[in-house]
Amino acid sequence: MLCFIVIVMPKTQGVELGPKAVEKWFKKLPYAKQKVTKFHFYFHDTLTGKNPTAVTIAQSNMTAKSPTFFGSVSMMDDPLTVGPEPNSTIIGRAQGIYGSADQNEASLLMNLNFVFTTGKYNGSTLSVLGRNPVFHQYREMPITGGSGVFRLARGIATAKTYWFNTTSGDAVVEYNVVVLHYDI
Template sequence: MHSQHFLTFFFFLLLSITTLTSSTPSSQNDDTFDFARPIDRKLLGINKKEKLSHFKFYWHDILSGKNPSSVMVVPPTLNSSTAFGLVNMIDNPLTLGPELSSKLVGKAQGFYASASQVELGFLMAMNLAFIEGKYNGSTITILGKNPAMNNVREMPVVGGSGLFRFARGYAQAHTHWIDLKSGDAVVEYNVYVFHY
């Protein structure tokens, strides 16, 4: 009788130890975690040689009229010469030429926010969503500082989707035209992107 209780006790002890050791993550080896694992680059299609591409287009920020592409969602704080605190959501056309009637190649979707109290400087967070050719459905993501009074402003490309997965690079913006009364503007963008 004692041997049967001993065997039962021993079996449950062994089962408990096995369960505890199999459910406790190892702190010595990061490869044992379930949420991260190394993978072969070829599975994501990045076994190809990396390319550098240059994209040039015009960004139309339209605040006026019946169908604006840029809409204020947060007004600026009072008594601010830099419109500090302003946030505009955008769905701005991207065209081949500076005229709005020029060929549409995509949309800039995101927001810009006045983030400086001492200069006219914006935080730009936008996806350049292309609709043209092989780039249709792919996006380039820009996130950075845009000191609007500078002749040329440089912002980082922080990623993308579709053909621009793992993208990196930079964008240069130059104001082509601005209407100081309405706030409408056309900005020339030159974007340099490493991608696969």
């Protein structure tokens, strides 16, 4: 009996994945042009209800006594939408972890990925690592990298609270992202 094994190399919207594909991509890098891509979307952080998108996974003994919830850590899988409405078209997910990292001001350490699930960036990600002082009108957080179309990306994500429920902690945050990446 003759048997064939077919190996399919996965792709992320035209970008080949896997170690050999990444190596090939890097060989083209010196000849690649840089381009700027801008995004505008809304991040829905829901702590309450039947299907919360963010949950507390740890807290210190002093968190409950802290006015800033210092020491609280949450995991999130928040929808990213075109508009601020809960039923707006989903373009991706914000997946990661955030924690209250300031004893004097409500400020989060954000470590997350914007995971795009539709359109020409489907399967690509942008990575965010930065400080988010949640009650400031605008907060800047660096884009520290990415995957797929956004390999070696860098840029800035600017957040602005669109809606916040002080009782539940549920929030909708408007994001404007400017990212520099390679067109290979």
